[in-house]
Amino acid sequence: MHASPFTSHPWHGVAIGPEAPQIVSAFIEIVPSDTIKYEIDKASGLMKVDRPQKYSSLCPTLYGFIPQTYCDENIRQLANDKKVERGDRDPLDICVFTERSIHANGFLVRARPIGGLRLIDDNEADDKIISVMADDPLYANIQSLKDMPEPLIDRIRHYFLTYKDFPGRKQKVEIGAIYDKATALEVIAAAVADYDSKFKGG
Numbered sequence: 123m124h125a126s127p128f129t130s131h132p133w134h135g136v137a138i139g140p141e142a143p144q145i146v147s148a149f150i151e152i153v154p155s156d157t158i159k160y161e162i163d164k165a166s167g168l169m170k171v172d173r174p175q176k177y178s179s180l181c182p183t184l185y186g187f188i189p190q191t192y193c194d195e196n197i198r199q200l201a202n203d204k205k206v207e208r209g210d211r212d213p214l215d216i217c218v219f220t221e222r223s224i225h226a227n228g229f230l231v232r233a234r235p236i237g238g239l240r241l242i243d244d245n246e247a248d249d250k251i252i253s254v255m256a257d258d259p260l261y262a263n264i265q266s267l268k269d270m271p272e273p274l275i276d277r278i279r280h281y282f283l284t285y286k287d288f289p290g291r292k293q294k295v296e297i298g299a300i301y302d303k304a305t306a307l308e309v310i311a312a313a314v315a316d317y318d319s320k321f322k323g324g
Contacts, residue, residue, distance in 0.1 A: 129167070130167075131167035132149040132162055132167050132230075133162060133167065133187070133189055133190070133213055134167075134189070134190065134321070135167070135189075136149065136189040136190070136230065137189065137190065138188060138189055138190050138191070138314065139232065142310065142314075143235065143307045143310040143311060143314075144235075144307070145232055145233065145234050145256050146188050146216070146232075146233055146235065146253075146310065147188065147189055147230055147231075147233075148184070148186050148187070148188055148216045148218055148231050148232075148233040148253070149162070149186045149187055149188075149189060149228075149230055150184045150185065150218070150224075150227050150228070150229055150231060151169070151185060151186040151187070151227055152181050152184070152186065152227055153181075153184055153224050153225060153226065153227050154180055154182060154183065155180070155225055156175075156180065156181070156227065157174065157175050157180065158171055158172075158173075158174050158175065159171075159172040159173050159174070159175060159285075160172060160227055162187075169228050179280070179281055179284055179285065180281075181217075181281055181285070182274070182278060183217040183218055183220075183278065184217070184218040184219075184220060184224065184231065185215070185217050185218070186215070186216060186218075186227075187212070187213035187214060187215055187216060188213060188216050188251070188310065188313065189213070190314065190321075191213050191214035191310065191313035191314055191316070191317050192209075192211070192212070192214075192313060192316040192317035192319075192320050193210050193211060193212060193213070193214055193247060193248070193249065193313055193316060194208060194209040194211055194316040194319070194320060195208070195209070195316060195319070196209075196312035196313070196315045196316045196319075197209035197214075197247050197249065197309065197312050197313060197316060198247055199312075200247075200308060200309060200312045201240060201242075201247040201298065201299075203240075203242065203247075203298050203299075205242055205245055206242060206245060206246065206247045206298070207245040207246065208245075208246055208247070209246065209247050209248075209313075209316065210243065210246040210247065210248045211246075212248075213317075214249060214309070214310065214313040215248070215249065215250045215251065216233060216235075216250070216251040216252075216253055217250055217251065217252050217253065218231055218253050218254065218255055219255065219258075219261060219264075219270075219274070220254070220258045220260075221258055221259075221260040221261070222255070231255055231256075232255070232256035232257070233254070233255060233256060234253055234254050234255075234256045235251050235252070235303060235306040235310065236252055236253060236254060236264060236265065236266050236267050236269070236270070236302075236303050236306065237252045237267030237270075237300070237302045237303055237306050238250055238251045238252050238267075238301050238305065238306040238309055239252065239278065239279065239297055239299075239300055239301075240298040240300075240301065241282055241295055241296070241297060241298070242295070242296050242297070242298045243286070243294075244294070247298075250282060251306050251309065251310065252267060252270075252275075252278065265303070266302050266303040267300070267301075267302045268302065275300075279297060279300075282297070283295055283296070
């Protein structure tokens, strides 16, 4: 099989990975040193500037999304929360812990999910899968969220509760649940099902 001479679309043209959901591909849009929030342009697949970070709080992990996932009706049902009207209709977000210092975005990494946060943003479920970089020896013994040092999880919670704030205005974002690995795998499966329904007619 020959490689395509064209760059694959990071959302639609990259596989989630043969070991999913235990290990998934993650496309990284933001690294911890970024003072700009980058994201892919969904139409072209190119990276774009979404907005400058307004405050000094930076994402404490690699951050991006899982290819060929989408958050809609299956994600809403899994949230099982009256405040949640729908999924956020974006690919499923993922945070990736690693010991390694990485200074540029726009790459793929193999990630091992260990839990997640269910953010509720304007009545939409905006789940954040928490993972570790596969084969990173520092995190080799981390199998679930309860194995992680609590201050690291607190940093993620604080970041996502404040990352949309602007000077003089606070965005209403709340965490509906913090869940462990088993639920994270269910969330990934639900987002794959939503993607198949939306883009593959499944």
